[in-house]
Amino acid sequence: MPKLINLTGDQANTFELLAKDYEGDVKANTIVPMAFFMANREAVLNAGNVGIWIDSEEQPEELPETAKTLPVIAINFPKFMDGRGYSIARYARERLNFEGELRAIGDVLLDQLSYLKRCGFNAFDMRDDVDTELALSSLGEFTEAYQASNEQPTPLFRRR
Amino acid sequence: MYIYDEVDSRIVKERVAQFQGQTDRYFAGTLAADEYLPLRLQNGLYVQRHAPMLRVAIPYGMINSTQLRKLAQLSRDFDKGYVHFTTRQNVQFNWPEIKDVPEMLRQLADVEMHAIQTSGNCIRNTTTDQFAGVIDDEVVDPRPYCEIIRQWSTLHPEYAFLPRKFKIAVNACPSADRAAIAVHDIGLEIVKNAEGHVGFKVFVGGGLGRTPIIGSLINDFVAEKDLLTYLEAILRVYNRHGRRDNKYKARIKILVKALTPAVFKEKVEAEWAFLKDSENQLTEQEISRVKAFFTAPAYENLERNCAEFVAAQEESKGFANWIKRCTNDHKVDGYRIVTLTLKKTGIPPGDATDRQVDIVADLADRYSFGEVRVTHDQNLVLADVREDQLHALWKEAQAVGFATPNLGMLTDMICCPGGDFCGLANAKSIPVAEQIQLTFDNMDYLYDLGEIDLNISGCMNACGHHHVGNIGVLGVDKRGQEFYQVSLGGDSGRDASIGKILGPSFARADMPNVITKLIDVFVENRSEDELFIDTYRRIGMDPFKERVYAKAD
Ligand code: HEM
Ligand code: SF4
Numbered sequence: 001m002p003k004l005i006n007l008t009g010d011q012a013n014t015f016e017l018l019a020k021d022y023e024g025d026v027k028a029n030t031i032v033p034m035a036f037f038m039a040n041r042e043a044v045l046n047a048g049n050v051g052i053w054i055d056s057e058e059q060p061e062e063l064p065e066t067a068k069t070l071p072v073i074a075i076n077f078p079k080f081m082d083g084r085g086y087s088i089a090r091y092a093r094e095r096l097n098f099e100g101e102l103r104a105i106g107d108v109l110l111d112q113l114s115y116l117k118r119c120g121f122n123a124f125d126m127r128d129d130v131d132t133e134l135a136l137s138s139l140g141e142f143t144e145a146y147q148a149s150n151e152q153p154t155p156l157f158r159r160r
Numbered sequence: 161m162y163i164y165d166e167v168d169s170r171i172v173k174e175r176v177a178q179f180q181g182q183t184d185r186y187f188a189g190t191l192a193a194d195e196y197l198p199l200r201l202q203n204g205l206y207v208q209r210h211a212p213m214l215r216v217a218i219p220y221g222m223i224n225s226t227q228l229r230k231l232a233q234l235s236r237d238f239d240k241g242y243v244h245f246t247t248r249q250n251v252q253f254n255w256p257e258i259k260d261v262p263e264m265l266r267q268l269a270d271v272e273m274h275a276i277q278t279s280g281n282c283i284r285n286t287t288t289d290q291f292a293g294v295i296d297d298e299v300v301d302p303r304p305y306c307e308i309i310r311q312w313s314t315l316h317p318e319y320a321f322l323p324r325k326f327k328i329a330v331n332a333c334p335s336a337d338r339a340a341i342a343v344h345d346i347g348l349e350i351v352k353n354a355e356g357h358v359g360f361k362v363f364v365g366g367g368l369g370r371t372p373i374i375g376s377l378i379n380d381f382v383a384e385k386d387l388l389t390y391l392e393a394i395l396r397v398y399n400r401h402g403r404r405d406n407k408y409k410a411r412i413k414i415l416v417k418a419l420t421p422a423v424f425k426e427k428v429e430a431e432w433a434f435l436k437d438s439e440n441q442l443t444e445q446e447i448s449r450v451k452a453f454f455t456a457p458a459y460e461n462l463e464r465n466c467a468e469f470v471a472a473q474e475e476s477k478g479f480a481n482w483i484k485r486c487t488n489d490h491k492v493d494g495y496r497i498v499t500l501t502l503k504k505t506g507i508p509p510g511d512a513t514d515r516q517v518d519i520v521a522d523l524a525d526r527y528s529f530g531e532v533r534v535t536h537d538q539n540l541v542l543a544d545v546r547e548d549q550l551h552a553l554w555k556e557a558q559a560v561g562f563a564t565p566n567l568g569m570l571t572d573m574i575c576c577p578g579g580d581f582c583g584l585a586n587a588k589s590i591p592v593a594e595q596i597q598l599t600f601d602n603m604d605y606l607y608d609l610g611e612i613d614l615n616i617s618g619c620m621n622a623c624g625h626h627h628v629g630n631i632g633v634l635g636v637d638k639r640g641q642e643f644y645q646v647s648l649g650g651d652s653g654r655d656a657s658i659g660k661i662l663g664p665s666f667a668r669a670d671m672p673n674v675i676t677k678l679i680d681v682f683v684e685n686r687s688e689d690e691l692f693i694d695t696y697r698r699i700g701m702d703p704f705k706e707r708v709y710a711k712a713d
Contacts, residue, residue: 081198081281083321087399090318095434111182111191111199118317141178144167146311148440149318155388155439156167156311157446 003128004103007139010132011123015051015072017105026050031074034058037067045069053105056084060091068098074125077106086119093120093150113138120150161222161531162307162453164272171315172269175276179203180262187259202282202320204275205261214253214261215278216268220288220306220330221249221534225521228532230271232517234264243517245502245510247574247625248327249287249534250278254581276314281322283313283395288330289338290535293454294543296491299350300358302332304450305387308442312388319395323402324410326395335654340536342366342374342656343628345412346394351381359383364394364424365416368622372658373413376421378428385442386432392440393432397424457529457544462494469547478565481607482554485565487545496550498528498542499535500562501572508590509575510538519560527553537574539567568611570679571597574625578618578635579642585618587635587642592616592671599672600679609679612692613652628652630693631678632659633671644671648678648704649696660701663709677707 004013020033026043031051037044041064044050051072054060067073073092075085085104092098103123104116110130117139126135148155164172182199185191191199200206204215216231231251235243238260244252256264265275277284286309293301309328313319319326329339332350341347347363359381366375382390394412401419403409416424473480488497500520502512512520520540524532527549528542535541540562545553557563566572573596576582578589593616600606615629619636626632632647643665650659666674681704686695696704 080195081321082404083281083319084400084404086318086321087396109195111195112320115317115320138178141181142171142174142315144171145317146171146314147316148438153439157308157449158439158443160165160167160446160449 002105002125003130003132004123004125005130005132005135006101006123007117007136009136013125017053017074020055031072034063038062041066051101051103054088056082056088058088060088060096063096065096068096068100070098070100072101072103072123073098074103074105075121077104077108080107080109080112082107086115089116089119089121090150110135110138114141118145118147118149118151161224162219162303162450168311169269169272172272172274172276173266175203175274175315176262176265176269179265183258183262198280198321200258200261201280202277203261203265204278205258206279211255212258212261214256214264214275215246216251216253216273216275217278217285218249218251218273218534219310220286220292220303221290221536222303223532223534225524225530225532227271227273228517228521228524230267230273232514232521234267235514235517238264241515242511242513244508244577245512245534245538245540247510247536247538247623248285249290249536250285251534279325280320281324281326282320283316283322283326283328286310286313286328286330287339287344287536289333289336290533290541291338291488291497291543292332292533293456294490294492294495294497295333296489297333297335298491299332299334299352301451301454302330302350303454304447305348305350305384306330307450307453308387308446309391312391319399322395322399323404324407324412326398326412328391337653337656338536340625340628340652340656343368343372343625343652344375346391347375353381357383360387360390362390362394365411365413365421366656367411367413368625368627369411370408370620370622371411371413372622372627373417374656374658375413376416376424378421378425384447385444386436387442389435389438389440390428390432392435393428396431397427401427456492457531459492459495459544460546462492462546462548464493464547466494466548469550472551479551479554481603482563482565483550485569485607486563486567487550490544492544494547495544496547498545498550498553498557499567500540500542500557501564501567502539502562508577508580509573509593516560516562519556520562523553523556537572539572565603566606568613569606570600570609570612570614570675571606573597574613574615574629576617576624578616578624582618582623584621585635586620586637587618587644587668589616589618589624589633589635592633592644592668595668595672596675599676609683610689610691613650614675615650625652626650627658628656629659630696631675636665638665642668644668646674646678646708648701649693651693662701663705674708678704681707 037052053074105125186196328346329341329344330348331339343366349361362379363375533541575593579585614631616633617624617626628650634645645665646662647659
């Protein structure tokens with residue numbers, strides 16, 4: 001079982017993640033793949049308790065504007081070295097203006113958390129052996145950064 | 161030189177603490193080797209054939225005497241007493257222990273140095289002209305822009321896991337391109353537009369390696385204030401769309417080629433439309449803040465060609481030669497730019513012992529305001545030397561082997577570490593360089609030949625930039641034997657071009673002979689003082705080919 005962590009501690013996972021090839025009805029408390037959502041937009045949005053997940057090669061630009069009302073958007077990291085999810089997350093936050101739970105799923109490692117957070121993620125699906133305290137403390141390893149990011153929209157050079 | 165403020169220094173120190181923690185977890189067994197790998201790479205720690213290697217950034221090639229002394233001391237305390245200056249304006253320790261690396265990084269942080277993003281699939285050290293700020297012929301000093309790019313790219317949260325490594329180079333000199341911007345992922349050429357405003361010509365998708373390509377111009381004027389947003393747009397398009405299925409097709413050059421430069425540009429500009437007016441737009445204030453670190457040192461009021469300097473050249477041919485070969489005009493009267501050569505026969509190009517590094521630091525303090533620049537052809541530059549002190553400097557440099565006046569000559573080669581040090585090599589490269597240096601040991605003859613770039617790589621990763629050598633040598637593997645493929649006509653400067661293969665490869669023992677024949681053909685066909693590259697462009701490949709592959713009768 002993966003372990004879900006948010007910015008303050010462990011979080012109960014109330015959503016079931018459905019596989020990429022899922023076909024069938026919209027079920028409450030699930031996270032459906034992006035393709036399923038694109039084919040069943042109204043039903044998913046109307047359910048109110050169904051989220052979506054985006055794989056790293058998918059194009060978030062295709063999402064309708066209404067996707068910002070979803071309760072959760074998850075972004076998959078098939079391998080931790082696949083960094084596309086960072087850009088997808090910034091798209092979700094900065095273009096789609098999504099304010100709900102942005103969850104990193106897949107190969108999510110402790111040492112990526114602070115970058116993930118700066119790109120807008122606020123929930124992380126981690127391996128179950130992860131030490132929550134260590135994970136949370138890794139979020140605070142850097143007290144300042146040069147770039148504008150989702151966490152700090154004003155770059156350092158405008159604050160010096 | 162840029163000086164860290166409290167924030168710059170805090171970020172570097174926090175990075176060291178983070179890496180200490182990661183290394184502790186690795187040794188405790190709670191961080192798997194394959195998960196530690198990208199983390200150590202992003203801190204410059206690479207594991208090669210014999211031992212780990214630590215690559216430390218020398219941002220755009222600038223280093224001061226305090227930092228040099230720290231490098232020398234670290235090489236004594238944690239390594240074998242020498243360092244290696246690379247073709248990317250970085251410095252490497254070739255034999256540290258992994259467990260010592262956090263401590264080395266801590267000590268480097270004390271002198272405002274770091275190894276952040278010197279390896280791994282991220283934005284690497286930005287490079288520029290080693291004569292930045294001291295030559296006349298320069299649009300503006302490129303270094304403040306390099307520093308702005310350094311800060312923007314350092315620990316950028318979105319681009320730590322790109323498809324592949326990413327290198328940016330900046331040139332501001334209209335008559336020469338010592339930064340080789342045409343063979344970088346992004347090449348920026350600083351220009352002024354008709355209104356006199358500073359901006360950038362943007363080239364993307366150049367590179368060497370397996371698929372050598374010259375970069376394509378995608379925008380001929382990006383205004384100064386738009387520098388970071390435009391870079392951000394390029395990086396985002398690359399991060400989202402660059403190939404990740406095959407590491408040999410993952411560089412941005414492949415994406416630009418697949419999409420065509422025109423379509424790539426469209427994508428970049430569509431992204432840029434959203435970023436252009438964001439808070440990332442540079443402010444005048446920030447540009448001035450950074451520029452203020454690159455002001456002129458306290459030059460004296462001197463005249464050009466003082467009597468003492470002229471007399472010294474008349475007295476000694478050796479000194480005059482060195483002045484001609486190893487120094488360049490300075491924009492300030494009475495000063496010259498000095499290049500100290502690190503390429504003496506028998507020493508791997510770019511290597512310097514701890515003692516030599518200490519001596520360079522000392523020379524810099526006494527002759528050049530305490531600053532040194534590292535060049536992409538693995539030499540060191542003292543940028544601000546008074547003409548009346550050149551003779552004294554020459555004497556001292558000669559005594560320690562830094563004044564071999566072969567700069568730019570055939571024997572001033574770029575050479576990768578090759579099979580002696582590198583796990584990926586097909587063949588050794590240093591012994592080939594040595595053989596050639598021994599064959600061409602007559603300085604007068606070398607001067608007559610004029611400037612020739614000879615570049616050697618031990619495999620097609622092209623660390624020695626063989627594609628852009630006028631003569632390129634590439635180590636290949638033929639049924640388990642080390643062989644060398646030769647190419648001609650490469651050029652990394654203004655008229656950048658990729659060399660063409662001469663023909664079947666040669667055994668190592670034949671290499672000096674092959675090079676001699678190539679040089680003979682050049683000499684026989686040369687008109688007056690023509691350079692090798694120009695003769696080649698005029699007469700083409702065939703005469704060279706015929707001579708080298710002629711059957712002995
Ligand atoms: C000894 C250990 C070394 C190893 C294992 C190594 C490995 C590599 C590899 C795998 C690449 C190819 C990356 C690609 O596919 O794009 C590469 C490129 C490169 N290396 Fe090295 N390298 C080593 C040392 C050096 C040294 C000492 C230098 C400097 C003299 C150097 C300079 C470069 C440069 C400039 C490139 C980029 C070529 C390009 O633009 O594509 N490397 N290296
Ligand atoms: S070119 Fe090949 S042999 Fe030479 S250093 Fe690079 S990877 Fe090693």
